[in-house]
Amino acid sequence: MTLAMREALLAFRRAPMLSALSVTTIAFSLFAFGLFGLVALNIREALGTLEDRVEIRAFLGDGTAIEASAIALDDIQSFPEVANATLVTPAQALERARQELGEFSDVFDAEILPASIDVRLKPGFRDPTTVRAVAERVRTYDFIEDVRFGEEWVEKLYQIRNVATIAGTVLGLTFAIVAVIIIGSTIRMAVLARAREISIMRLVGATDGFVRRPFLIEGTIKGAIGGMVALFLTWATNGIIGRLVFAADFFDVRVSIAGIFAGALIGLLGSAVSVGRHLKSV
Amino acid sequence: MIRFTRVRKVFPRTGVALDDVSFAVAKGEFVFLTGPSGAGKSTILKLIFADEMPTSGEVKIANVSSATLKHRDIARLRRKLGVVFQDFRLLEDRTVEDNIGFALEVTGAPRTVIRPKVARLLTQVGLASKAQALPAELSGGEQQRVAIARALANDPVVLLADEPTGNLDDRATRGVFQLLREINATGTAVMMATHDLELVERSDCRTIEINHGRVVLDSAEPGKVLP
Numbered sequence: 001m002t003l004a005m006r007e008a009l010l011a012f013r014r015a016p017m018l019s020a021l022s023v024t025t026i027a028f029s030l031f032a033f034g035l036f037g038l039v040a041l042n043i044r045e046a047l048g049t050l051e052d053r054v055e056i057r058a059f060l061g062d063g064t065a066i067e068a069s070a071i072a073l074d075d076i077q078s079f080p081e082v083a084n085a086t087l088v089t090p091a092q093a094l095e096r097a098r099q100e101l102g103e104f105s106d107v108f109d110a111e112i113l114p115a116s117i118d119v120r121l122k123p124g125f126r127d128p129t130t131v132r133a134v135a136e137r138v139r140t141y142d143f144i145e146d147v148r149f150g151e152e153w154v155e156k157l158y159q160i161r162n163v164a165t166i167a168g169t170v171l172g173l174t175f176a177i178v179a180v181i182i183i184g185s186t187i188r189m190a191v192l193a194r195a196r197e198i199s200i201m202r203l204v205g206a207t208d209g210f211v212r213r214p215f216l217i218e219g220t221i222k223g224a225i226g227g228m229v230a231l232f233l234t235w236a237t238n239g240i241i242g243r244l245v246f247a248a249d250f251f252d253v254r255v256s257i258a259g260i261f262a263g264a265l266i267g268l269l270g271s272a273v274s275v276g277r278h279l280k281s282v
Numbered sequence: 283m284i285r286f287t288r289v290r291k292v293f294p295r296t297g298v299a300l301d302d303v304s305f306a307v308a309k310g311e312f313v314f315l316t317g318p319s320g321a322g323k324s325t326i327l328k329l330i331f332a333d334e335m336p337t338s339g340e341v342k343i344a345n346v347s348s349a350t351l352k353h354r355d356i357a358r359l360r361r362k363l364g365v366v367f368q369d370f371r372l373l374e375d376r377t378v379e380d381n382i383g384f385a386l387e388v389t390g391a392p393r394t395v396i397r398p399k400v401a402r403l404l405t406q407v408g409l410a411s412k413a414q415a416l417p418a419e420l421s422g423g424e425q426q427r428v429a430i431a432r433a434l435a436n437d438p439v440v441l442l443a444d445e446p447t448g449n450l451d452d453r454a455t456r457g458v459f460q461l462l463r464e465i466n467a468t469g470t471a472v473m474m475a476t477h478d479l480e481l482v483e484r485s486d487c488r489t490i491e492i493n494h495g496r497v498v499l500d501s502a503e504p505g506k507v508l509p
Contacts, residue, residue: 003387014375196371196373197373199371200371200372200373200384201388202357202360203331203360203365203371204360204361204384204385204388204432204435204436205357205360205361205385205388205389205436206357207354207357207388208354208357210357210388
């Protein structure tokens, strides 16, 4: 292993330009993928924020007994889809309206707005079908006069979410495949550049495993360095966007480390495939 | 040591390279393989170091038969052989010492073994003072000596030399040939492909002549000379 490691590191010294080219190619492939990931992450975050606002508002009829609404509140809160349910009195409704809408600022009569039970749903239960089903269940209480949840808005949000998910998956896969192909070709070039060395190694009795090992280490190192450079470039770009346009979210530490590992893994697999194919062909 | 039994080799593109070739080389023998270009000399050597497999017949090297040889066993077989080529096949970016040590490294030999052995081999081929030189800094004859030292690194039972003097001037040719004879004198069999008939005639070694892929003369078996 020591020899394989030494050979792998020597390869960087013997062919610095080719090594730099490999690392740069890997870095830019992963950078493109990273930028896409960043866009996908921020779209997801934005949609997540919008989804958090999905709410069912059940308006209580005039004169609904406090006890009845309290029992209904407990009942609704026990629904598996429900994150929390809150009783909003007419006074609280007016206060909220004053905060949200300027034209209510000079209204003094709290009774102008009905009391309501506001229901927020757990993540994963905010799709139109579930929202509608929960709303219908809430509607079954006698004292509920009306239930609103912005049906059209929820439908549109979910359409956008679905389109974003499909587009994200397709684009993500395309970017990943392109990155793997480019990285594989770069590593293949490095293997071909050392074809003579490989043939001499085999001539003097090196096993395929012995020939393969330095290339695998080299590919992994190149992939990891490429991953780090790509992460830095993505981080720097994110910083520039943050300063010039808007503050966007960045990958957390776990995702960042996973990105570097992904680079190393692509480097390793690219090398394994390239050397394997070369060894088979000679 | 080496036994060819009715070996036939056909290449898909170029056709028959060897046809019904049979001969045996004993331990410690020195054998010239002669014949015109394209006669099949290199193919015979390639069959010996398992770079090619026979289409039919059997090649047996140090009790390893081509019929049962598996891909994973080839590396082990090659460690029993030393191979030298006309174009030297040295690693240009490594020193003479590293080129020779490389053949030992691939076998997993420790550095404590490699260093003294490389020094001994360099002395044997007369290049002790050139250990740190790069191949490009050496003459053709010296580069071939490095290639021979590398071929000897794993104490091979047979040294195969494919036109080892083809790129050398007369003086270097004599030097390399003398070195091969010295190696042979230590008990290593040598099989040397050459079309340098003068060199062959000057020595009294066994000669196997190939033409159009067939053995047309084996000086060890004059009675079996083919037309």
